[in-house]
Amino acid sequence: MTATQEAWPAPSPERLADSVARLADRVGEADVRAQLHALSGVLRNIGRETLDGGTRGRLAAQLADAVAAGDERRSLALMRDLARLDRAAVRPVDWAAASGG
Amino acid sequence: MADPGPHGEAAAVGRGLAAWLRGRDVAATVDVLGRATVGLSQETWFVRITTETGDVDAVLRLPTAASGARAIVTQRTALQAVAGTGVPAPALLWFDYGDETPFSRPFIVMTRVTGTVPVGWHTVPEPARTRLAEQAIDALAALHRLDPAALGEPVTPADDLRRLERRLERVGPAPPIVAGALAWLARRVPDPPRLPTIVHGDFRMGNLVVDGDRLTGVLDWEMASPGDPLSDLAWCFIPVWELPGVDEQKLVRRYAEETGAAVGAERLHWHRALGYVRLAYYALAGTRAFDGGRSDDLRLAALRLQLPVTLDRLAATLAGDPVA
Numbered sequence: 123m124t125a126t127q128e129a130w131p132a133p134s135p136e137r138l139a140d141s142v143a144r145l146a147d148r149v150g151e152a153d154v155r156a157q158l159h160a161l162s163g164v165l166r167n168i169g170r171e172t173l174d175g176g177t178r179g180r181l182a183a184q185l186a187d188a189v190a191a192g193d194e195r196r197s198l199a200l201m202r203d204l205a206r207l208d209r210a211a212v213r214p215v216d217w218a219a220a221s222g223g
Numbered sequence: 224m225a226d227p228g229p230h231g232e233a234a235a236v237g238r239g240l241a242a243w244l245r246g247r248d249v250a251a252t253v254d255v256l257g258r259a260t261v262g263l264s265q266e267t268w269f270v271r272i273t274t275e276t277g278d279v280d281a282v283l284r285l286p287t288a289a290s291g292a293r294a295i296v297t298q299r300t301a302l303q304a305v306a307g308t309g310v311p312a313p314a315l316l317w318f319d320y321g322d323e324t325p326f327s328r329p330f331i332v333m334t335r336v337t338g339t340v341p342v343g344w345h346t347v348p349e350p351a352r353t354r355l356a357e358q359a360i361d362a363l364a365a366l367h368r369l370d371p372a373a374l375g376e377p378v379t380p381a382d383d384l385r386r387l388e389r390r391l392e393r394v395g396p397a398p399p400i401v402a403g404a405l406a407w408l409a410r411r412v413p414d415p416p417r418l419p420t421i422v423h424g425d426f427r428m429g430n431l432v433v434d435g436d437r438l439t440g441v442l443d444w445e446m447a448s449p450g451d452p453l454s455d456l457a458w459c460f461i462p463v464w465e466l467p468g469v470d471e472q473k474l475v476r477r478y479a480e481e482t483g484a485a486v487g488a489e490r491l492h493w494h495r496a497l498g499y500v501r502l503a504y505y506a507l508a509g510t511r512a513f514d515g516g517r518s519d520d521l522r523l524a525a526l527r528l529q530l531p532v533t534l535d536r537l538a539a540t541l542a543g544d545p546v547a
Contacts, residue, residue, distance in 0.1 A: 153258065156522065157520070157521045157522065158521075160520075160521040160522040160524065160525040161521045161524075161525075163525045163528060164521065164524050164525050164528070167528055182399045185399045185400070185402075185403060186399055186402070188403075189399070189402055189403045189406050192406075194406075194407065194410075197403045197406070197407075198403070198407075198538070198541055198542050199542075200403075201399075201400045201403045201404070201537075201538040201541065201542075202538045202539065202542050202544070204399065204400060204538075205400055205531070205534045205535040205537070205538035205539075206535060206538075208531040208534065208535070209531040209532055209534070209535040211531070212528050212531050212532065213528075214528075214532075215525050215528050215529065217342065217464035217465070217529070218342045218343070218346055218464070218465075220522055220525060221342045221429070221464065221522070222340075222342050
């Protein structure tokens with residue numbers, strides 16, 4: 123067995139997230155229900171940090187330079203690009219459920 | 224609901240409040256009906272207080288380490304300022320600023336407003352959503368017509384920005400988009416408002432109680448202060464979670480008609496951008512509290528996932544693009 127093999131694969135975060143969300147819907151206590159929905163949202167995003175790290179790092183560095191240089195037009199354009207990249211990597215959380223239970 | 228049993232935390236809260244009331248010659252029994260699930264800055268308990276004159280459904284609020292005792296003082300002052308005005312708000316019943324209370328910290332008790340608190344505008348179906356949004360704007364306009372003197376010295380937009388910068392410094396290096404936004408804000412700080420008003424400080428759907436299509440109360444007054452009314456107006460449309468789905472331009476016109484004050488578009492835009500940065504700060508602070516082990520609240524763990532959404536909306540706002 124090599125170091126990279128798993129003896130028994132863990133369930134996928136997506137599968138766990140679905141399961142926890144269904145569990146939440148069976149719970150009577152609103153506070154616990156809200157917490158479980160929040161957990162479901164976190165689980166759904168585990169392992170999704172698959173951004174193009176090189177592109178992200180380059181954009182962030184360019185933005186820092188533009189801000190330091192007071193180049194507002196360029197800053198705003200870079201902020202827009204960086205924000206789109208980051209948001210695209212996130213699976214939405216059901217905040218209506220996670221906030222109020 | 225919290226554990227209502229005789230030995231649980233809820234029972235201790237009920238016994239504590241009843242003992243405090245007895246010390247003020249109020250013979251009462253206190254039944255704890257539950258604990259609010261929302262709200263991260265205050266501990267909120269729903270109680271029924273029974274005296275010889277009848278039952279009163281009330282809310283007991285206790286500060287957390289995050290809010291501090293000052294939150295109780297501010298709530299009390301604000302609730303007294305709006306009592307008997309056209310602003311729907313809970314009525315103040317009792318308060319104690321001391322640490323030697325049955326809860327070992329200050330507390331405030333207010334009447335419980337009838338209704339529910341929707342998470343956001345988007346969760347309310349039409350036509351109730353529009354009717355409620357109009358009532359909310361009318362309530363905000365009524366609030367902004369009141370004398371703010373009781374709440375202390377006015378807070379200027381420059382003060383707001385400085386305070387937010389200091390808070391952000393405390394949670395660590397600002398994300399590049401936040402740093403860019405702070406530079407944008409610093410170059411455009413509006414003058415102090417000509418007429419400071421009472422600013423609620425967190426006026427949004429998540430702090431409004433509704434009963435059907437009727438707005439019955441505005442909650443969470445612990446951030447109230449005298450300041451720029453447009454900070455409230457901008458904040459009430461900022462999507463904490465989902466887009467509100469209300470006609471903002473129409474509601475801003477309604478606000479201007481109700482208050483008789485012109486709403487400067489640039490000033491409102493500045494406060495909107497500041498509001499998004501503030502929202503980003505909340506996500507950063509919540510994330511840090513969870514990661515640092517100061518809270519086990521899984522909603523704080525999930526807040527990091529809302530940060531990219533907020534920053535995308537902030538960047539779109541600054542670029543003058545539609546917010547999605």
